[in-house]
Amino acid sequence: MNQDFPSRETLKRSVNAILFDMDNTLFDLVGAQVAACDCVVRHLGHDDGDELFTYFLNTSHGFESTENIRQYMQERRIPTNGMYDDACRIYATEKLRHITPYPGVTKTVREIRGMGFATGIVTDAEKADASLRLGKCGLSPFFDCVVTFDRVRIKKPAPDPFLLALNEIRARPDEVLFIGDSPRRDIEPCKKLGIRTVYARYGDRFSKTRDYSGADFVIDRMEDLLDIVKDLPAART
Structure with missing residues (x-):
């Protein structure tokens, strides 16, 4: 056989x-996200990119969601009209650039x-x-x-x-x-x-x-x- x-x-x-x-x-990816957060907060006139990144660690929106940026802005009473869209574009562009x-x-x-x-x-x-x-x-x-x-x-x-x-x-x-x-x-x-x-x-x-x-x-x-x-x-x- x-x-x-x-x-x-x-x-x-x-x-x-x-x-x-x-x-x-x-x-x-994490390093790219942190670098992108730094660029976003500079655009918004703040200086706490590490703090913005902590919002992406919050499971309520998800690790990739730009809703984390919206929540960050709202809690600091930063106007979201127009500025939120700009912040999201900066975040996406810089994150990819740093990868x-x-x-x-x-x-x-x-x-x-x-x-x-x-x-x-x-x-x-x-x-x-x-x-x-x-x-x-x-x-x-x-x-x-x-x-x-x-x-x-x-x-x-x-x-x-x-x-x-x-x-x-x-x-x-x-x-x-x-x-x-x-x-x-x-x-x-x-x-x-x-x-x-x-x-x-x-x-x-x-x-x-x-x-x-x-x-x-x-x-x-x-x-x-x-x-x-x-x-x-x-x-x-």
Whole structure:
């Protein structure tokens, strides 16, 4: 009776596909937001950009919503007629202008693509924002799929975004490696699905200690991912 055995190439390769979180994993979105907030408050005649940014951490409006700017203005009795629209335009323009890939990201993603891996993005950002940010960073050509919030209508850590990405790259969970900066929204849901995980500690802007140890691997720079990819044990077939 014939039995299927892993090919030499399968044994050599650890994973068939690599998925990435986008914001704060490929680039510093938080840093770009803080810089944009600084520009907004200068335009409004105030000098508390860090305080404006704290409004974006308020869950009532959401991390990306410009309603945070409106609330900031209203609580300081800054007229919103006209000035709010200007503030939103400044915020959007400056945020995108300050988005650049972390050191080593472009090189790493290019090499991974050159190795023949399928690649994808799983992000809570809207499609329009993801397209602009990946385009600004010159990273758009390197990904086979981009799963955004408006495609699934539910955010991580729900499994739906990850499952859609698996379907689009036609990979089983045990054939995939996921890289993300958030233990709660990236690493933990992937582990529940059987996806191997890499904690991008350098991008975690919200953990006080960054001592999370629940991932399979931890990296402090994106280029370290290449060593992990080369050294992983073979994926099951």
